[in-house]
Amino acid sequence: MLNGADLVYTYDGSFEGLLCCVFESYEKKEIPEDILPPDGQPGLFDSCKFIETDHEKAQRVYDSIPIKISLEAQELVKLGFLTIVPQRELSIFRFLRLGYKVGGKIMSMLMDDNVNSLQKAVHHLTTEAHKYKGFIRFSIYNEALVAVIEPKNFVLPVLAAHFANRFRNEVFMIYDKTHKSALIHQAGRVEIVEIDDLELPELEEKEAEFRRLWQRYYKTIGIESRYNPRCRMTFMPKHFWNQLTEFYSEQELTVRKRLKNS
Incomplete structure (x- = not known):
């Protein structure tokens, strides 16, 4: 498995595109150091790899989440993509890789930085959305x-x-x-x-x-x-x-x- 410290995925900025990055990682047995949207700035020595969006591959990843992890994890990932959590893409990517290993219990693993930050970010999103329903x-x-x-x-x-x-x-x-x-x-x-x-x-x-x-x-x-x-x-x-x-x-x-x- 490739773990090159300078490997960076770039994608089109869509949710489906991010899921394709997850697919690419498993298919090519490599783990990127970061995943950047179109406006992201790679490091000087980063080796960038653009991941094309494939709807079929994205759907396969999305459908696998409730099967291998849980429905709650699927909802967390979908909402997490709408948040402003720092390095949002990498956080979701790491959450899914861990979830595929440990299953549904990942939702209670708040000592893990990615799980904790993602859940906090989604809570901030839903709270803000709730306020806008009245404001x-x-x-x-x-x-x-x-x-x-x-x-x-x-x-x-x-x-x-x-x-x-x-x-x-x-x-x-x-x-x-x-x-x-x-x-x-x-x-x-x-x-x-x-x-x-x-x-x-x-x-x-x-x-x-x-x-x-x-x-x-x-x-x-x-x-x-x-x-x-x-x-x-x-x-x-x-x-x-x-x-x-x-x-x-x-x-x-x-x-x-x-x-x-x-």
């Missing part, structure tokens, strides 16, 4: 509901089913400014597409009035004597404030905005 604020543009979020993790796949069920008869879009992607629901279909930047049409006066009314409601129900900034930040972290109507300035309530990634 997403839609606005109406040309009879479509549009929301903008700036998550740390790639939460759109986790949010898709929730909002598709909640607004099943609506046309809506949730734009992820961080990952330059959008969740689009139309005619009962949901898809996630890449969007580099988003320019919204002129805000209608009716929508501007809805924003003012929501701010007024938010301020009215507040109890001044029970004002507790620390408690509020616990349940509504500042990370979410930028896209919450409650905290819009007067200009943001009315002015057309161009949403661009820096």
